[in-house]
Amino acid sequence: xxxxxxxxxxxxxxxxxxxxxxxxxxxxxxxxxxxxxxxxxxxxxxxxxxxxxxxxxxxxxxxxxxxxxxxxxxxxxxxxxxxxxxxxxxxxxxxxxxxxxxxxxxxxxxxxxxxxxxxxxxxxxxxxxxxxxxxxxxxxxxxxxxxxxxxxxxxxxxxxxxxxxxxxxxxxxxxxxxxxxxxxxxxxxxxxxxxxxxxxxxxxxxxxxxxxxxxxxxxxxxxxxxxxxxxxxxxxxxxxxxxxxxxxxxxxxxxxxxxxxxxxxxxxxxxxxxxxxxxxxxxxxxxxxxxxxxxxxxxxxxxxxxxxxxxxxxxxxxx
Amino acid sequence: xxxxxxxxxxxxxxxxxxxxxxxxxxxxxxxxxxxxxxxxxxxxxxxxxxxxxxxxxxxxxxxxxxxxxxxxxxxxxxxxxxxxxxxxxxxxxxxxxxxxxxxxxxxxxxxxxxxxxxxxxxxxxxxxxxxxxxxxxxxxxxxxxxxxxxxxxxxxxxxxxxxxxxxxxxxxxxxxxxxxxxxxxxxxxxxxxxxxxxxxxxxxxxxx
Ligand SMILES: Nc1nc2c(ncn2[C@@H]2O[C@H](COP(=O)(O)OP(=O)(O)O)[C@@H](O)[C@H]2O)c(=O)[nH]1
Ligand SMILES: [Mg+2]
Numbered sequence: 232x233x234x235x236x237x238x239x240x241x242x243x244x245x246x247x248x249x250x251x252x253x254x255x256x257x258x259x260x261x262x263x264x265x266x267x268x269x270x271x272x273x274x275x276x277x278x279x280x281x282x283x284x285x286x287x288x289x290x291x292x293x294x295x296x297x298x299x300x301x302x303x304x305x306x307x308x309x310x311x312x313x314x315x316x317x318x319x320x321x322x323x324x325x326x327x328x329x330x331x332x333x334x335x336x337x338x339x340x341x342x343x344x345x346x347x348x349x350x351x352x353x354x355x356x357x358x359x360x361x362x363x364x365x366x367x368x369x370x371x372x373x374x375x376x377x378x379x380x381x382x383x384x385x386x387x388x389x390x391x392x393x394x395x396x397x398x399x400x401x402x403x404x405x406x407x408x409x410x411x412x413x414x415x416x417x418x419x420x421x422x423x424x425x426x427x428x429x430x431x432x433x434x435x436x437x438x439x440x441x442x443x444x445x446x447x448x449x450x451x452x453x454x455x456x457x458x459x460x461x462x463x464x465x466x467x468x469x470x471x472x473x474x475x476x477x478x479x480x481x482x483x484x485x486x487x488x489x490x491x492x493x494x495x496x497x498x499x500x501x502x503x504x505x506x507x508x509x510x511x512x513x514x515x516x517x518x519x520x521x522x523x524x525x526x527x528x529x530x531x532x533x534x535x536x537x538x539x540x541x542x543x544x545x546x547x548x549x550x
Numbered sequence: 551x552x553x554x555x556x557x558x559x560x561x562x563x564x565x566x567x568x569x570x571x572x573x574x575x576x577x578x579x580x581x582x583x584x585x586x587x588x589x590x591x592x593x594x595x596x597x598x599x600x601x602x603x604x605x606x607x608x609x610x611x612x613x614x615x616x617x618x619x620x621x622x623x624x625x626x627x628x629x630x631x632x633x634x635x636x637x638x639x640x641x642x643x644x645x646x647x648x649x650x651x652x653x654x655x656x657x658x659x660x661x662x663x664x665x666x667x668x669x670x671x672x673x674x675x676x677x678x679x680x681x682x683x684x685x686x687x688x689x690x691x692x693x694x695x696x697x698x699x700x701x702x703x704x705x706x707x708x709x710x711x712x713x714x715x716x717x718x719x720x721x722x723x724x725x726x727x728x729x730x731x732x733x734x735x736x737x738x739x740x741x742x743x744x745x746x747x748x749x750x751x752x753x754x755x756x757x758x
Contacts, residue, residue, distance in 0.1 A: 459556065459558050466556060481597045483558050483597065483608065483610060485558050485560065485630045486630075495626075497624060497625065497626035497629075498626040498629065500626070501593075501624070501626045501627065505592075505593070505594060505595075508592065522592075523591045523592055
């Protein structure tokens with residue numbers, strides 16, 4: 232893939248890629264299927280924050296969360312699934328991944344499809360909980376909000392070019408500032424890097440009829456994060472989410488478009504910190520230091536401490 | 551515009567610690583008050599829907615600890631603020647004297663487009679106490695000298711003027727937000743999709 236967008240040339244992104252290795256982890260009997268993860272922060276933390284991307288995203292779309300939160304001692308794992316074609320397969324695979332990583336429970340930050348699946352995973356594991364809390368970003372509780380129900384069964388045979396066009400049409404909005412435009416450029420690059428089965432499987436999950444039963448999640452601490460400018464989700468979808476989780480903390484952003492973790496990373500990181508702070512000093516803490524302590528005022532960029540990465544072999548196979 | 555966009559108003563409460571910032575926010579949002587003092591640590595926020603001139607708006611109210619000075623909060627904290635509420639304790643003159651520096655620091659950190667007209671609201675809190683040390687007149691004079699900042703005397707404990715003050719905060723914030731929208735917050739705006747404006751916002755396409 233040729234990377235030419237501003238963000239993929241930025242110092243932050245380059246330092247992210249040079250300090251944290253991309254690991255491929257196979258947890259399925261099909262050895263060609265591998266999760267791709269970036270795992271930062273101290274390994275002593277057994278309840279990290281896992282970030283799950285939207286349909287068109289790769290694990291590195293969360294590089295600014297990994298960098299920004301690692302500076303506060305938070306272990307962040309950005310994870311991208313291999314092609315799974317239904318929700319059960321996906322959830323089973325994810326459970327094997329967190330078992331493999333020896334994590335009891337995890338906090339999940341899920342964007343769009345990633346947020347939908349995070350809710351589903353929390354729902355299906357509610358008897359034996361693996362999810363400590365959720366931060367749901369620009370997401371939904373029912374796939375019927377999309378208009379592709381009828382075609383969901385056909386995505387697998389559409390060429391990747393067609394699938395990419397379908398997604399690309401949603402990227403732009405009327406009103407863009409520079410950071411939003413850069414975020415879109417970056418996401419277009421990630422989308423270009425995905426192959427047909429990756430895209431088709433994610434679109435299938437995104438559009439196959441499925442909904443969340445929020446009753447199973449009412450005991451979970453939840454932050455609902457959404458962007459109030461034009462974005463892929465209408466205000467009706469956002470309101471549905473608030474109604475599903477009346478106990479959730481609502482972290483609205485005024486603007487940021489579809490990809491606020493890229494375009495408004497500082498605000499998103501602040502909300503993530505506020506969310507994670509409630510677990511300070513408990514077994515569920517995602518950080519090895521207190522998040523209540525404000526960092527000393529400095530002007531140095533917050534990248535200094537991303538050095539806890541795992542040096543294990545990059546491809547790990549589970550038989 | 552047929553259906554007006556729902557407004558999100560970002561309000562920031564500042565002032566020395568102990569003046570009642572957290573209590574005022576809790577009284578307004580949760581209708582609760584506690585005599586117990588629990589220091590606020592780090593920044594946090596609450597949201598509340600209010601109606602301003604027949605319009606439903608969502609207020610996102612940010613509370614701070616007071617002792618942490620601004621730098622540590624970072625620009626994300628201030629970005630897009632629509633109103634800044636400065637609180638002092640009418641029984642503690644030094645908290646009144648701090649107002650000036652809180653205001654200045656806010657203007658430096660938030661750097662609003664039009665600092666002279668950025669909406670502030672001043673709250674003189676704890677008027678239920680007997681040992682008052684800053685007179686209403688003195689506070690009003692100061693507010694007048696600062697471009698006529700609205701001033702309210704409140705008690706978070708007895709819920710005096712809290713609702714009224716936040717109504718004014720919401721109205722002034724809304725005016726600020728609307729103006730920012732008109733002016734266009736993004737001078738480097740890029741127009742895309744010129745023919746796509748009529749697209750159906752109810753049926754969403756895909757979750758990117
Ligand atoms: N009598 C009285 N006490 C108040 C009032 N508002 C706050 N307090 C008390 O003042 C103390 C500090 O309040 P707090 O809201 O934590 O101040 P903050 O540090 O500015 O957030 C607490 O003990 C409150 O109970 C008020 O209106 N009247
Ligand atoms: Mg406080």
